[in-house]
């Protein structure tokens with residue numbers, strides 16, 4: 241697998257990237273344009289430069305490296321938003337094998353053998369040890385399935401979600417999006433009005449006691465059927481709550497007849513150091529959502545609940561929730577390969593050790609750098625907080641120029657959120673830290689931090 245340092249033939253974006261980005265702007269929904277403009281402005285570039293510059297355009301990947309259409313080689317610390325956990329190309333043989341057998345089946349009408357095998361494996365991940373599963377394509381699908389399940393099981397439409405949390409942007413999860421109210425605003429007229437928000441411990445200084453007190457208050461209304469929670473806040477800035485938070489949440493919810501939905505779409509499948517964080521934290525959650533790394537790059541997600549909770553779907557006498565590609569054999573084969581990888585002895589210990597080492601190295605390299613606040617995270621879900629709104633947005637742009645791909649998160653775009661391939665070489669973490677430090681120093685020198 242390719243784990244090489246960056247190699248830039250031309251300063252990115254090169255001429256081919258610029259030309260293809262210009263073509264892209266003509267045919268892609270312009271809804272992504274404002275983001276590019278904001279990024280360019282945050283990076284200190286004038287607006288017309290954003291229009292002319294555009295982003296790089298990617299062409300191929302191998303291991304921890306990506307190449308753009310100008311043949312610039314980058315180190316990938318994003319890995320498909322955390323999905324390509326085993327690195328680019330890791331599943332080539334699995335996909336070729338399943339591609340030669342059956343790519344698309346007949347979903348919920350006639351199951352495929354690989355789908356059956358996957359459901360059996362996923363069902364065991366429920367804290368009860370015997371869950372049942374609804375498959376989808378995206379994380380938002382899994383959260384939608386979970387919220388529908390909770391409504392059917394409890395009869396209550398109320399959802400309690402958390403500030404800073406992100407669960408996807410189709411309507412059910414969008415209504416529960418605490419990451420930014422501005423994401424909900426344009427669609428408010430079509431969103432569920434039954435969602436309340438509580439503070440997330442560790443975010444904006446919220447204590448776990450204060451958060452749980454507000455949770456309890458909301459639950460006492462008797463309107464809440466689902467408490468939807470990320471065990472570690474991902475897009476909200478890699479915020480790790482105290483270990484007892486999720487367990488306490490379950491205790492409070494269950495006392496009031498509500499179900500707890502753990503959104504492990506970012507944290508799960510090894511990313512935060514466990515296949516699922518909920519059992520690690522002794523939290524008897526009712527419904528689990530997996531996505532992202534589950535398909536190791538292929539689109540597949542899962543909502544896993546206990547048999548007793550899933551039973552509520554049988555009251556309708558007809559199929560009221562399904563989709564064309566749910567449980568497609570190719571994606572199921574990818575997910576099975578991912579679960580096999582995680583099940584091999586020593587994998588999770590290895591991930592946790594690699595994550596701690598990466599965070600320690602980054603702390604070491606970045607100590608005293610201008611605008612560096614802290615490194616935090618769990619497993620290989622790593623947040624690097626910088627100082628000031630938009631600081632991480634500016635850093636991601638500077639890092640592209642040095643051959644490193646990272647994303648920004650956090651409520652004010654102040655956290656670099658890293659979700660690298662699981663086997664990213666320690667030397668590349670170090671090299672990334674050095675590049676980030678150089679970017680921060682250059683920005684401080686030019687007064688553009």
Ligand SMILES: Cc1ncc(COP(=O)(O)O)c(C=O)c1O
Nearest residue numbers: 378379380406407408474505506
């Ligand atoms: C915790 C969490 N839940 C849900 C989602 C939505 O997943 P998708 O973008 O696949 O719909 C995301 C995406 O980033 C996420 O981080």
